[in-house]
Amino acid sequence: MMPLGFALIGIAPVLGVLLILLGLTGTCIGIYDLNQTSHALMRNYPLASRMRYLLEHFRPEIRQYFVENDHDETPFSREQRAVVYRRAKGIEGVRPFGTLCDVYGDGYEWLNHSVATTHLGSQDFRIRIGGPDCKQPYDSSVVNISGMSYGALSPNAIEALNRAAKAGGFAHTTGEGSISRFHRMGGDLVWQIGSGYFGCRHPDGSFNPERFAEIAADHAVKMIEIKLSQGAKPGHGGILPGPKVTEPIAEARGIPVGEDCISPSSHSVFSTPRGLCGFIRQLRDLSGGKPVGIKLCVGHPWEWFAMAKAFRETGITPDFITVDGGEGGTGAAPVEFADHKGAPLREGLMLVHNTLVGLDIRDRIKLIASAKIITAFDICRISALGADGVNMARGFMFAIGCIQAQACHTGKCPTGITTQDSDRYRALVVPDKAARAARFHAGTMHALKEACESSGLRHPDEFTPHHLMIRTSPREVRSAASLYDWLKPGELLSGEVRHPAFAKYWDRAQIDSFAMVPKENG
Structure with a gap:
């Protein structure tokens, strides 16, 4: 040259x-x-x-924009992202020339429609969360924002999401990083309590009941969620790309500036299923009777069975259970965890739903599904499998500008969503992004209303396994009702269970330990 x-x-x-x-x-x-x-x-x-x-x-960008097709979910497809972007911007979302899906391919799913359609006057679908011991039940939207902590998300992103929740009349889960100043923009809050007890802890990291009661009394706090595990991080939640925290994060979490921010791998308040029930009752009493629930990604089935047995035997039940899937995760995790840890949402949700039905306590507990849910079809499908409502994380992140750059763990998010770099997050204009998130919620609720009407239903909770059809081969189609095993109300109380998971592990679960009872024959 x-x-x-x-x-x-x-x-x-x-x-x-x-x-x-x-x-x-x-x-x-x-x-x-x-x-x-x-x-x-x-x-x-x-x-x-x-x-x-x-x-x-630049390989991820080259693949995303030039190589993959519209339905390659890596981790979210271009079609899924486009749906969110269009609804967030208020753009018409119809498609010409029919579906791009292979309707004869294995695994293709659809919802049956009805000739006796309904005509609904409102798309504001609500579910009342609060069991018999709850004094302040909450009428929740069926679609809410999943837990994403301030620290993992930028202040502008958190503020935009909370302003959207206020405008759209839905709830915003705080994530285990507690309630920051940026969460206090008028939106309803679900305060998530993790093993670090951020926001309600003593200096040594133990739970502080007085501090919890003080914050839980806030009118904006509508529900309390005890986080046991989540999608790609079943054991704990490493919240920040770097553990040292700055002043606003320290203020929200109740830890000194500059110290390590670590979530222990397990809770210190309880170590048994019976102890979990006691903690649920304690938080409900301290909050003045607000709904208290748990969040988990299903792991060992006998551990979940032990919790369910404790709910039944103690009479202390959570008001809601958020079931996360192993495919979920808004931030970053080791590849071994992201790919191979935790039950996928469908299997986890059905196991939890079947257990509660089998114990005849399903009517006391609402089930919230959370993992890679984007469209109204996703909501209908998961409702047919047992959910009462859903939480979305990545969908709302797309709505406020996420481009799936997969740089969440680097602190260098190009859109200013998952970063604490002020030069980056200042570009995220809060009023505009809040309006987009609210429009995305409204557009999704409208699509959900139309889905219910076309199936002859009046509410998403009326979807059953009979509505969901699944192709199992080019020549065979089965409904979810016949493809999966479903327990009858009270079946677990009879002692005669044919469902394979329950037949193998139900009798080996105990309420005074999460450990599996050894077989009698060794």
Whole structure:
């Protein structure tokens, strides 16, 4: 390039000088590569190897925009993201020329419609959360914002989501990072309590009942959620890309500025299913009778069975259970956890639903599903499998501008959503993003209303396994009612259970320990 640049100086001076500078820069880089000892590839192929690293750096973007098709869910498909973007912007979301799905492929799903359609006057579907021991039940929207902590999300992102919740009349779950100043924009809150007891802890990290009662008395706090586990991080929640916290985060979480922010792998208040029931009752009493629930990603079935047995035997039940799926996760996790830890949402939800039905306590507890739910069809499908409502995380992040850059763990989110870098999150304009999130919720609720009407129903909770059809082969279709095993009300109380999971583990669960009871024959 340098000889060519010198040759062109007399004819095209600007181009010639540019080529000389580029050639000189490349030569210096090549000499450096030849002498460095950290990268063998760069030493053997100086300069040229840097093109490989450059392409590797932009590989996710190249794949997302130029390679994958509209239905490749990695982790969310282009079609899913486009639905959110259109609804958030108030753009018409119809499609010409029919479906792009292979309706004869294995696993294709659809909802049966009715010739006796309904005509609903409102799309504001509500569910009342609060069992017999709850003094302040909450009429919740069936679609709410899932837990995302301030610290994992930027202050502007949290503020935009809470303002959207206020405008749209739905709830905003705080995440285990507690209630920050940016959550206090008028939206209803579900205060999530994790194993770190952020916002209600003593200096040693133990639970502080007095501090909890003080914050729970806030009118904005509508429900309390005890976090046991979540999607891709079943054991604990590492909240921040870096553990050292700044002043606003420390203020919300009740820890000194600059100290490590760590969620222990388990709760210190309880260590048994019976103890969990006691903690539920304690929080309900301290909050003045507000709904208290638990959030979990189903792991060992005998541990969930032990909790369910404790609910039945003590008479202390959560007002709601949020079931997260192993496919979920809004931030980042080790690849082994993200890919292979925790039960997927469908299996986890059906196990929880079947257990509560089998114990004849399903009517006391609302089930909230949370994991990769985007469209009204997702809501209808999961409602047919047992859910009463859903929480969305990534859907609302898309609504406020997430482009799935998958840089959540780096602190360098290009849209200013998952970062504490003020130069980045200042670009996220709160009023505009709040309006988009509210429009996305409204658009989803409208689509949900139309889905209910076309199936002849009046509320999403009327969807049953008989409405959901699943293709199992090119020549066979089955409803979810016949494809999966479903328990009858009170079946677990009779002692005669044929469902394979219950037949194997139900009798090996105990309410005074999460451990599995050994078999009598050893």
